Each structure stands twice: as C-alpha cells, then as structure tokens.
Amino acid sequence: MASPEIRVFNTLQQAKVPLQPVTPGKVGIYVCGPTVYSFVHIGNARTFTSFDTVVRYLRYRGFEVKYVRNYTDVDDKIIKAAKETGxxxxxxxxxxxxxFEADAKQLRxxxxxxxxxxxxxxxxxxxxxxxxVARNAAYVSGGDVYFEVRKYPEYLKLSKRNLDDLIAGAGERELVGEQKRDPLDFALWKAAKPGEPSWPSPWGAGRPGWHIECSAMSAxxxxxxxxxxxxxLDLIFPHHENEIAQSEAASGKTLCNCWMHGGFLDLEGAKMSKSLGNVVRLRDALEKVDAEALRYFFLSTHYRQQLAFTDKSLADAEARMGYFYETLKKVDExxxxxxFGTGPLHGDPQRFLTEFDEQVSDDFNFPGGLGALSGLFGEFNALTDPKSPVKDKAMVGRTLVALREVARKIAAALGLFETDAAEWLxxxxxxxxxxxxxDAKKVQEMVAARDAARAAKNYAESDRIRAEAKAMGVELMDSPTGTTWKIAA
Ligand SMILES: [Zn+2]
Incomplete structure (x- = not known):
C-alpha cells in the first residue's frame, strides 16, 4: 500500500498543505537554532526535538533531507553575558x-x-x-544599515499583522538612539561599538543584526x-517576518514554501520565559527525568499545541517508558x-505501521503515532500473556518477531528505545x-534471605519477605536465576 501524502500546517496559509519539495525526493529544512549565551532551556529543547523528529520521519519516509540549524554566536545578549564574565x-x-551539543546528544x-x-x-x-542596498530596499544611516519595511509590499504576510497599526503602536520609542526612517525598519548591519566583536564592511566596521544571518545561511x-x-511561535514576528522580507527583496523569489511553528511550553501553569524568571534548563530537567522519557513527553503533545510541563507529567512519561522497556525486554527474551519456522501470523503486524503513517503524515501528529505504538505494545502483551488465546507457540513467536521489526521502525522514526532494555530499566x-x-541495601538483603528461604523450601518465610518488600513499595519477582526486584507500579 502506498504511504499517505504528508500534509503540513503552513503558517503562511494558516492551513495544512501537501509537502511538495522543490526537488522531488529531497527536502531542505532550516530551523532557527539557539542563541548561545547560556544553557538551552526546555522550551527550546522541545522545539528542537519536534524538528529533529520531523527530520527523522521524513528520512524514514525515504526523503533525502538536508537539515540546517544555525548557531547565533554574535548577538546583543552574548555581548552582555561576555561583559559580565569578562x-x-x-x-x-x-x-x-x-x-548545547552535549545536551542535544543526551536528548538524542x-x-x-x-x-x-x-x-x-x-x-x-x-x-x-x-x-x-543596491536594490533600494535598505539604506545606510551613519555606520548602520536598515531594511526599509515600506519598500517591501508583502511585509507582515506571515504574521498577518497590519503595518500602520504596528507603526502607530511603536511610536517614537523605537526611534530613540537610532537613525531610522520608520520605527519598524530594522538593522541589517550595526556600526561597531568599543569592546564588541566587529568585522570590516563597505559601511565601516560593524556586525550583523539578528535576522539577516538566517537569510544568508539558508540561501x-x-x-x-x-x-x-x-x-x-515566538519567532513569527519579527524574526521570520524579517527573514522573508530580506530574502525575498534580495532574490525576488519565495524564500520558503512552508513555515512551521512549534507551540509554547507552560511551566506549572505559567508561560515559561526568561523575563518571568521561571526558566528550566534542559540540563536540570535531565537530572530529574530520563532523556528518552523527556523526548517521549515532548512528542506526546502535538508540536503546535501548548505543552504543560509539570513534575508529575514527567514522572508519568518515565513510568510509561518503563512499561515499554519492560515489554521489550520480555519480548526480546x-x-x-x-x-519459529515459516507459516501464518496472528493478525497483520503491518497494520500498526499503516496506522503510524496515517497519523504522522497528518501534520506530524506524533501523539497519534505514539498511539499506534501503544496499540502494538498492547499486542505484545496480549501475545506473551500466559492466558493468551493464541495457543500455537510457533505462530506467536513468528508474530512477535514481525511485530518487533515494526516496533523498531517506528522507534527509529521517533528517536525512542535506543538504549538496551535491561540497562534502561x-x-x-x-x-x-x-x-x-x-533503602536499596535492605532490599538486597531481603532478596538474599528470600532466595535462602526458597532453597530451604521455607515458603512461609519467603512469602513473608515478599509481603514485607511490598509494604516498602518493592516488588520481588521469581526468575530461573533467582529473585529480582523492581519498584512497584
Ligand atoms: Zn532565524
């Protein structure tokens, strides 16, 4: 069966549109990367995880993807931070x-x-x-160069704002200290100031404004x-609006056919922002939660929706990963x-892959894709259950092998289950x-005492120890190699 067409919500059109690459079979994607003046926070980590998974899914679908994500390493915030640290x-x-690269690696x-x-x-x-400047879309003023927004008639086509309203709102405040013709004109080049990094240019020494870098790098x-x-989402205006204006005014061509924007992240009910001071660094979050569980958590809400980040939701995500990994361990064993020889399978294992593609091809609906994965794991557990209605053990084995392969494909497309199950658990x-x-030491002692009681066929004592462990929130399990333990669900 042919894979479903990929449709993407395009901010420009405010609608889902078919993905139609400029060159068939190839996709070029540009993602605005971090401004590197401090550690990456979880809001940005979520955005980068969304686009990382978009790239993975496109590759899984057979596209040759070129993925560009920049580093803003020249910026006011960096200069300020450097002044503070010397x-x-x-x-x-x-x-x-x-x-950033160390954190990104952890998050896979x-x-x-x-x-x-x-x-x-x-x-x-x-x-x-x-x-x-040559095309008269920008002007030189002192040692600065500004883009003149009124010269670009399609300005604000992405954010759907109104130029006159914005100018009225901006007023004189935006003109203070700068020599601009209009308050919304923005800097392409800033004249050098003492102690700041600068490079030579036809307008004197200086450095680029923020937006122009993405126009230059993507081209x-x-x-x-x-x-x-x-x-x-916070980049739509002014950053992406300005990227479009600069690039399209310079080339006379459409900069990008489809604009994708990720939703905000809520921290315990409040919007996370540096100005509110409630920012969680990715590194600190990874002290509390497993990296794959965090990835799973990010993917479990649609990338365009607001995501509520709470300690409980992280713990729930990790518990869910625990269920997945326990199931994988059981199936792999x-x-x-x-x-298991050749012969018929129980059901059609490929149906989970079909469902996965139907979900994710619809504007990268990763939560829907995770739903297909959950269905598959339900099937794993039904087939390995001692009370499974399927009695033909070879058929069960063959079906598990086929399902395991489907699970592997889905996991690779999502960047999940990259750890050995026993190690993860x-x-x-x-x-x-x-x-x-x-008290892990006490648990180990109880495990040893229980093994000894069982060896002596003292079942009353072994049951007593199991009950005592349960009261501590620990589950003791029998295995051919002795007692093992886990934290009770
Ligand atoms: Zn950018």
Missing part, C-alpha cells in the same frame, strides 16, 4: 555551543547536516546586505527557495536466538530508589 564574546559563544537530537555560525558567515551576510546551504522553515530503578527514599 570573557571574549566569541569564546563565550563557542563554550555554549559545546554545552541528530546532529544537523550543517550548523553554521554567524561568525563564519560574515561574507555572505555582507553580500546580501549589499544587494538590498548558502539550501538555495534561495527551500521547502520547510521551522522555529518557535522470548524470541532471542529462536527459529536498571537506571530507571536507581532513579526511583532515590526519588522514593527506598
């Missing part, structure tokens, strides 16, 4: 690039194909500004028109190294032992 601004940015974010930096793209940035690596552009247990204040 570091060189470029060096501080380079340090936070390394920190694929390294993009290209991760350009502003500091390494200055010639291209200068070239595009020169073009805008350099993806061409003047490409397929998908992603970022958080059942099928490892065995040959042990780490999860250690985490719960700490979180619940369980």
């Amino acid at each position: 570091e060189d601004a470029i060096a501080l940015a380079a340090r936070f690039v390394r920190e 974010l694929l390294p993009p194909d290209v991760s350009p930096k502003v500091s390494e793209t200055i010639p291209e940035i200068v070239a595009i500004i020169e073009k805008l 350099k690596y993806l061409g003047e028109t490409f397929d998908l552009h992603g970022g958080g 059942r099928i490892a190294g065995k040959d 042990l780490r999860h247990r250690d985490r719960l032992v700490i979180a619940r204040g369980i």
Whole structure:
C-alpha cells in the first residue's frame, strides 16, 4: 500500500498543505537554532526535538533531507553575558555551543547536516546586505544599515499583522538612539561599538543584526527557495517576518514554501520565559527525568499545541517508558536466538505501521503515532500473556518477531528505545530508589534471605519477605536465576 501524502500546517496559509519539495525526493529544512549565551532551556529543547523528529520521519519516509540549524554566536545578549564574565564574546559563544551539543546528544537530537555560525558567515551576510542596498530596499544611516519595511509590499504576510497599526503602536520609542526612517525598519548591519566583536564592511566596521544571518545561511546551504522553515511561535514576528522580507527583496523569489511553528511550553501553569524568571534548563530537567522519557513527553503533545510541563507529567512519561522497556525486554527474551519456522501470523503486524503513517503524515501528529505504538505494545502483551488465546507457540513467536521489526521502525522514526532494555530499566530503578527514599541495601538483603528461604523450601518465610518488600513499595519477582526486584507500579 502506498504511504499517505504528508500534509503540513503552513503558517503562511494558516492551513495544512501537501509537502511538495522543490526537488522531488529531497527536502531542505532550516530551523532557527539557539542563541548561545547560556544553557538551552526546555522550551527550546522541545522545539528542537519536534524538528529533529520531523527530520527523522521524513528520512524514514525515504526523503533525502538536508537539515540546517544555525548557531547565533554574535548577538546583543552574548555581548552582555561576555561583559559580565569578562570573557571574549566569541569564546563565550563557542563554550555554549559545546554545552548545547552535549545536551542535544543526551536528548538524542541528530546532529544537523550543517550548523553554521554567524561568525563564519560574515561574507555572505555582507553580500546580501549589499544587494538590498543596491536594490533600494535598505539604506545606510551613519555606520548602520536598515531594511526599509515600506519598500517591501508583502511585509507582515506571515504574521498577518497590519503595518500602520504596528507603526502607530511603536511610536517614537523605537526611534530613540537610532537613525531610522520608520520605527519598524530594522538593522541589517550595526556600526561597531568599543569592546564588541566587529568585522570590516563597505559601511565601516560593524556586525550583523539578528535576522539577516538566517537569510544568508539558508540561501548558502539550501538555495534561495527551500521547502520547510521551522522555529518557535515566538519567532513569527519579527524574526521570520524579517527573514522573508530580506530574502525575498534580495532574490525576488519565495524564500520558503512552508513555515512551521512549534507551540509554547507552560511551566506549572505559567508561560515559561526568561523575563518571568521561571526558566528550566534542559540540563536540570535531565537530572530529574530520563532523556528518552523527556523526548517521549515532548512528542506526546502535538508540536503546535501548548505543552504543560509539570513534575508529575514527567514522572508519568518515565513510568510509561518503563512499561515499554519492560515489554521489550520480555519480548526480546522470548524470541532471542529462536527459529519459529515459516507459516501464518496472528493478525497483520503491518497494520500498526499503516496506522503510524496515517497519523504522522497528518501534520506530524506524533501523539497519534505514539498511539499506534501503544496499540502494538498492547499486542505484545496480549501475545506473551500466559492466558493468551493464541495457543500455537510457533505462530506467536513468528508474530512477535514481525511485530518487533515494526516496533523498531517506528522507534527509529521517533528517536525512542535506543538504549538496551535491561540497562534502561536498571537506571530507571536507581532513579526511583532515590526519588522514593527506598533503602536499596535492605532490599538486597531481603532478596538474599528470600532466595535462602526458597532453597530451604521455607515458603512461609519467603512469602513473608515478599509481603514485607511490598509494604516498602518493592516488588520481588521469581526468575530461573533467582529473585529480582523492581519498584512497584
Ligand atoms: Zn532565524
């Protein structure tokens, strides 16, 4: 059966549109990356996880994807942070690039194909500004260069705002200290100030404004028109609006065919923002929750929707991952190294893959995709249940093998289950032992005492120990190699 067409919600059209790449079979995607002046927070981590999974899914569907995600390493915030620490601004940015990469690796974010930096793209940035000045879309004022928004008739086509309203709202405040013709005109190039990083240009030494970097980088690596552009909702205006204006005024072509925006993240009921001071760093979140569980948590809400981030929702996500990994461990033990021969299967294992594709091809509905995965795990458990109605053990074995392969494909498309199940479950247990204040040494002693009681056929004592463990929130389990234990659900 043919895979369903991929449809994507395009912010420009405010509707889902079919993905029709400029070059059939290939997708160019640009995602606005972090401004590297501090550690990445969980709101940005969610956005990057969404687009990472978009890239994974497109590759799983057979597209040759070129994924570009930049680093903003020249910026007011970086200069300010560097002044506070006494570091060189470029060096501080380079340090936070390394920190970001360490965090991204934990969250299993694929390294993009290209991760350009502003500091390494200055010639291209200068070239595009020169073009805008030559085309009369930008003007030089002192040592600054500004984009003149009134010269670009389609300005605000992404955010659907009204130029006159915005100008009336901005008033004189926006003009203070800058030599602009209109309050909404924005800087493409800023004249050098003492102590700030700067580069030579036709307008004197200076540095680029924020927005122009993405226009220069996307054109350099993806061409003047490409397929998908992603970022958080907060980037629609002014950042993406300005990217469109600069790029389209310079090239005369459509910058990007489809604009994707990820929703906000709520922290215990309040919008997370640096200005409110309620920001959680990804690194700190990963102290509390397993990285794959956090990834699962991010994917369990649609990427465009608001996501509520609470300690309880994280714990629930990790418990759910525990269920998945326990099931995988059980299934793998059942099928490892065995040959179940050829013959009919129970049901059609491929139906879960069909459902997965139907869900995810509809605007990257990852929660729907996880629903298909849940159905598959339900089937795993039904078939491995001692009371399973399917009595033909070879048929069960063959079906489990086929389902396991489907689970592997879905997991790879989502970036989940990349850890060995036994290893994951042990780490999860250690985490719960700490979180619940369980005396692990005492549990080990009880396990040994129970093994001894069972060896002596003292079943009254072994039952008593099991009940005592249960009262501590610990479940003792019998296995051919002796007693094992886990934290009770
Ligand atoms: Zn950008």
